[in-house]
Amino acid sequence: MSQRTALYEQHIQAGAKMVDFAGWDMPIHYGSQIEEHHQVRKDAGMFDVSHMVILDLEGPQARDFLRKLLANDVARLKDAGKALYSCMLTPEGGVIDDLIVYFLSDTQYRIVVNAGTREKDIAWMQEQIQSFDAQLTERSDLSMIAVQGPNAREKMASLLPDTEAKEALELGVFFGQQIGSLFIARTGYTGEDGFEIMVSNDEAAQLWQWLVDAGVAPTGLGARDTLRLEAGMNLYGTDMEENISPLEAGLNWTIAWEPEDRDFIGRGPLEAQRGREDLHRFVGLVLEGRGVLRGHQKVILPDGSEGEITSGSFSPTLNQAIAMARVPASIADRVEVEIRGKHLPARRVKMPFVRNGKSLID
Amino acid sequence: MSNIPTDLRYTNSHEWVRDNGDGTVTVGITDHAQEQLGDLVFVETPEIGNTVEAGDACAVVESVKAASDIYAPLSGEIIETNAALTDEPELVNSDAFGEGWIYQIRMEDEDALTQLLDAEAYEAVAAEE
Numbered sequence: 001m002s003q004r005t006a007l008y009e010q011h012i013q014a015g016a017k018m019v020d021f022a023g024w025d026m027p028i029h030y031g032s033q034i035e036e037h038h039q040v041r042k043d044a045g046m047f048d049v050s051h052m053v054i055l056d057l058e059g060p061q062a063r064d065f066l067r068k069l070l071a072n073d074v075a076r077l078k079d080a081g082k083a084l085y086s087c088m089l090t091p092e093g094g095v096i097d098d099l100i101v102y103f104l105s106d107t108q109y110r111i112v113v114n115a116g117t118r119e120k121d122i123a124w125m126q127e128q129i130q131s132f133d134a135q136l137t138e139r140s141d142l143s144m145i146a147v148q149g150p151n152a153r154e155k156m157a158s159l160l161p162d163t164e165a166k167e168a169l170e171l172g173v174f175f176g177q178q179i180g181s182l183f184i185a186r187t188g189y190t191g192e193d194g195f196e197i198m199v200s201n202d203e204a205a206q207l208w209q210w211l212v213d214a215g216v217a218p219t220g221l222g223a224r225d226t227l228r229l230e231a232g233m234n235l236y237g238t239d240m241e242e243n244i245s246p247l248e249a250g251l252n253w254t255i256a257w258e259p260e261d262r263d264f265i266g267r268g269p270l271e272a273q274r275g276r277e278d279l280h281r282f283v284g285l286v287l288e289g290r291g292v293l294r295g296h297q298k299v300i301l302p303d304g305s306e307g308e309i310t311s312g313s314f315s316p317t318l319n320q321a322i323a324m325a326r327v328p329a330s331i332a333d334r335v336e337v338e339i340r341g342k343h344l345p346a347r348r349v350k351m352p353f354v355r356n357g358k359s360l361i362d
Numbered sequence: 363m364s365n366i367p368t369d370l371r372y373t374n375s376h377e378w379v380r381d382n383g384d385g386t387v388t389v390g391i392t393d394h395a396q397e398q399l400g401d402l403v404f405v406e407t408p409e410i411g412n413t414v415e416a417g418d419a420c421a422v423v424e425s426v427k428a429a430s431d432i433y434a435p436l437s438g439e440i441i442e443t444n445a446a447l448t449d450e451p452e453l454v455n456s457d458a459f460g461e462g463w464i465y466q467i468r469m470e471d472e473d474a475l476t477q478l479l480d481a482e483a484y485e486a487v488a489a490e491e
Contacts, residue, residue: 017400033426034401222400222427290448292404292424314403314426321404340406340422 005050006143006201010208014218021221022116024051029220036223037316040190041357044149045219046211051115054142054198055125058108059134066101066109069128071246071264073256077103081175083187087246087254088113088121089266093273094242095249097121098234100187102176110176110183112144114236128265142183143204147216148194148227150357153186155214156195159207168195182207189224191231191355226313229322232284232351238295239282239310239324247273248326249310250282250351280307281331284351285323286361291339293323293346298338303330309337317354318361324351364393364488367459371435371475372484378459379435379478382466387475389435390463391423391454394488399425402451407443408465414440416474421464423454432464436474442466 002025011018016027027048029036039045057065066074072086082103088096097117102110113121125136147156157165164180171177176185176196183198199207212218225235234240240249247255247270255270256262273279287293293312300306307327315322323346327335336343349361366372371379376395380388396402404424414420419431420440443465446453454462469475479487 028427029400032401034403226426290404291406292429294429314424316426 003051005048006204007048007050007145007208010205011048011218016218016220019221022051022114022118024115026051027218027220028222030218033220033222033226034316036217036219037226039217040149040192040219040223040227041317041354042150044147044152044155044194044216045223046148046152046208046216047146047219047221047224048143048208049146049196050143050204052144053113053115053118053121054139054144055111055113055122056108056137056139057111057134058137059132060107061132062107062109062134065129065132065134067262068132068264069125070101071255071266071270073262073264074101074103074109076256079103079175080105081171081177083174083176083185085254087240087251088124089246089264089270090242091265091269093245093266093269095236095240095244095246095251096124096242098236098240098251102185116237139198141201142198143201144196144198145204145208145211146188146190146194146196147211148188148190148192150193152192152194152216155216156184156197156211158214159210189231189233190227191233191352192227192357226316229311229313229324230315230317230352230354232324232353234324235311244326245270245273245279248280248282250324278329280326281329282310283325283327283331284349284353285309285312285325285335285337285346286318286349286353287321287323287337288345288347291321291344293321293337293339297323299325299327299346300336300338300343301328301330302332302334305330307331315353317357318359322353364397365459366392366394366481366485366488368481370459371478371480372487373433373435373478374487375433376488377432377435379475380463381475385472386441386466386468387436388463388466389432390458391432392484392488393458396455396458396462398491399423399428399430401426402454405444405447405451405454405464407447408440410440410443412440414438414467423451423464434467435478436467437470438467439470440465441468
């Protein structure tokens with residue numbers, strides 16, 4: 001039996017098609033995945049992401065612990081509320097998970113990790129935290145609603161008392177803060193502006209309903225996937241995983257090499273790979289003709305070498321197929337993708353494909 | 363429950379078959395099938411002139427999420443495909459039994475039609491899912 005979020009009844013009432021996702025019964029769409037996708041790009045949509053795992057970290061050595069645990073460096077966070085995206089690596093330099101950490105104070109952080117990796121993440125973190133004076137607490141009492149789109153912040157703020165609305169609208173990009181009974185963060189996974197809101201399980205259904213009344217459309221995990229793909233954001237388990245180096249998953253930018261003496265887990269193997277010319281590249285592809293790019297399709301380079309699509313789909317915004325792919329370093333601007341035995345032309349593009357509602361490809 | 367016209371024949375794999383009365387049939391996927399697949403974004407039709415055996419995967423419909431094979435309900439030659447689906451694959455969603463038809467076959471053996479499911483039998487198949 002799958003687990004249900006505090007918003008399960010809201011999904012059923014809204015006519016959701018429910019599917020199993022990492023052991024949770026989640027809405028894939030509420031009628032049309034493509035319409036929901038456009039709604040987020042043009043106005044405002046919301047996702048129940050309560051299956052994701054919220055962890056609070058507290059203690060005098062919380063910061064030291066995270067500087068060991070994460071490939072990105074929380075010492076970069078100077079302002080209270082600022083968030084950081086990071087990978088958590090194995091000692092061999094593979095990606096255990098990607099996560100967001102919010103800096104609340106020198107002794108307090110809030111971390112959000114993926115639902116599909118919940119058990120291994122918590123086990124790994126608990127093992128590593130043993131030698132630090134800090135404690136990790138799972139916040140399963142909280143639900144999470146992502147409100148995304150050009151009008152998302154205004155619509156959410158319209159539900160708050162004046163002083164709280166002002167605080168919410170003044171949040172900087174990639175900042176989160178407790179505002180009244182809600183933790184509101186200006187983060188997301190769609191390439192649009194918006195909030196991710198943590199709310200007590202008891203109040204989640206009420207907030208969801210108020211958002212519906214404010215004109216925010218329930219949006220399923222199906223649209224969440226096409227939105228994040230257009231936004232060039234990796235998905236754990238398909239674009240990156242434990243036996244893949246972050247340097248071969250387009251995540252170089254998330255690794256804090258400086259200061260050189262910060263000994264984060266996985267650093268040694270990454271240092272050995274760093275600067276190597278033969279590493280695979282992580283690139284964006286656009287299919288020239290008709291068809292749909294999918295994960296695991298073969299990418300054929302002009303020199304005959306082969307790579308693989310890690311995630312692909314039809315892009316509702318661009319009205320053509322797009323993909324992320326891991327390919328040999330000899331990658332050229334023109335490649336072919338094998339779809340059901342046929343070799344179809346595709347071209348390499350810079351990611352993201354779409355940002356703030358607009359196409360970024362030529 | 364989705365719509366299941368009584369003048370058509372069906373397969374267990376959710377194709378519908380319309381007898382055109384001239385030795386040819388028109389094939390598509392059922393309303394139930396399109397509902398399960400979600401928004402379609404690409405239809406790969408078979409090549410005209412190809413000969414297919416009953417049960418052959420001969421066309422593909424792709425939704426945002428996944429690709430699904432469409433099987434030949436009976437043996438014969440592909441004589442026509444729905445060119446409108448190239449630009450408007452969503453016709454399969456909006457009108458599965460009409461404008462969303464996928465291809466036509468000239469039947470090798472017209473008796474094969476009688477072996478397909480009728481509406482009542484198909485309703486039972488769809489209800490099981």
